[in-house]
Amino acid sequence: MLWHLASLILFFLPLSSAAWPNTPFRTSGRWILDATGANVTYVGVNWPGHGEVMIPEGLQYQSIPAIVSKIKSLGMNTVRLTYAIEMIDQIYANGEADVTIGVALFNALGRTNGSKALEDIVRNNPGFSSTTTRLQVFDAVVAECARQEIYVHLDNHVSKAGWCCHPFDGNSWWGDTYFNTKNWIRGLGYMAEHAKSWPNIVSMSLRNELRQPYTKPNLYQTSYNWETWYSLSRLGADAINAANPNALIFLSGIDSSTNLSAIAQGLSLTPGSETFSLSSFHYADKLVLEIHTYDAAQECAAFEKKLFNLGFQTLDGSTAKNTLPLVMTEFGFLQSNQTYKNVYVTCLGRYLPAQRVGWTIWVLAGSYYIREETQDYDETWGLLSHDWSTWRSPEHIEEGLKPMINASLKVESPPKNSGAFMSGVGGARHLGWVALLVSVLGMVH
Secondary structure (H helix, E strand, O other), X not given: OHHHHHHHHHHHOOOOOOOXXXXXXXXXXXXXXXXXXXXXXXXXXXXXXXXXXOOOOOOOOOOXXXXXXXXXXXXXXXXXXXXXXXXXXXXXXXXXXXXXXXXXXXXXXXXHHHHHHHHHHHHHOOXXXXXXXXXXXXXXXXXXXXXXXXXXXXXXXXXXXXXXXXXXXXXXXXXXXXXXXXXXXXXXXXXXXXXXXXXXXXXXXXXXXXXXXXXXXXXXXXXXXXXXXXXXXXXXXXXXXXXXXXXXXXXXXXXXXXXXXXHHHOOEOOOOOOEOOHHHOOOHHHEEEEEEOXXXXXXXXHHHHHHHHHOHHHHOOOOOOOOOOEEEEEOOOOOOOOHHHOHHHHHHHHHHHHHOOEEEEOOXXXXXXXXXXXXXXXXXXXXXXXXXXXXXXXXXXXXXXXXXXXXXXXXXXXXXXXOOOOOOOXXXXXHHHHHHHHHHHHHHO
8 A cells, every 4th residue: 555655656756857947937026936836046157159250159179069068067057148139130131041150150250260160160060061050050059958958048248249348349238339229129039039949948138238338429428327228128028028928038237237226226217217117017027137247356245235236135025126036147257276266256156146046157168269350269267278178277167166056056945935945946846745755665664
């Protein structure tokens, strides 16, 4: 009889990996929940695809499975995959046909270097050829992430493809030199439509690091404000939701994604008097805030207070006017054997897990096809070495990053006043059933 009961329990015991990715996600207060109601904490890395070639970086050095396996080996569960609106603009200009990677590489690197890069990419990724399109490369990266059970967050990083970010690059704010608002809305909708067939697409951003458009002083003086941000962010969010109602939508603030204070505190969206309201969005349970920090912190308590005032207050239901989930989608630093020990890094390593906030570190890339006119540019902030084969700072990986990952994904007890079980990726939400099974089997013995 007891063995029969145990068999029934095993039959009905849900296996978290079998249902992965448990989409669509939704939000409840400050929490991100999967389709089963389990809490999800984003823990991952940025993989750039917004450079001049407009495909994910690193494929001239390694295969897609090899790169994704590196991410998986850390225990990460998320890739923030970036793209440029220019890619979609070119598709529309080309009769809605995407550009091949052969053409993209030649255009960005020149015929000689582009041909060499194409040869290397195809050798490492034999499923590709010169006629493979850019979006097919994105598809392949996402498919491999799905195979290894890694979520994808799709990030619109820039309009004109290239390195980001500074206030003089023409990509800063709606109406800037390269930041065409209509094309941006069209591009968000296009990518949301394209990506909705990806089983592991869980969220999309509106725009990376909105900032002062110093190339256009009049635009800066008349338009760089919270009122404009609110009006146009709603249009972008509407475009994503219309194409893919299942995707979470990440809202960044102003000042290069470092400032969400007006949202969290419910301040007037100046120069107007309107305030941020979730009721302005019929998909309010799909909204997440994102924040960045690159801070020369000298003292942890002061750094934490600054982060609280700039946006982390949204997590505090007792003081925030608007309570939403928050993910730190960028922080980063020089990958050396000493930098990871500084105040900025060690403070974030403790603070983010303690706040139960998700994060994606900048950056995976050990090098770029081209950055700021330098081909094969070495990325000293990259987790990976120049040829993407090993970790640039093994000490940081073992002593800093892995402990932070483990702390962020550890099983949590349910938060007060919440029915959601807290766990990194929902992996322990059925521990009660396991305990019952163990008890039953113990009775048999």
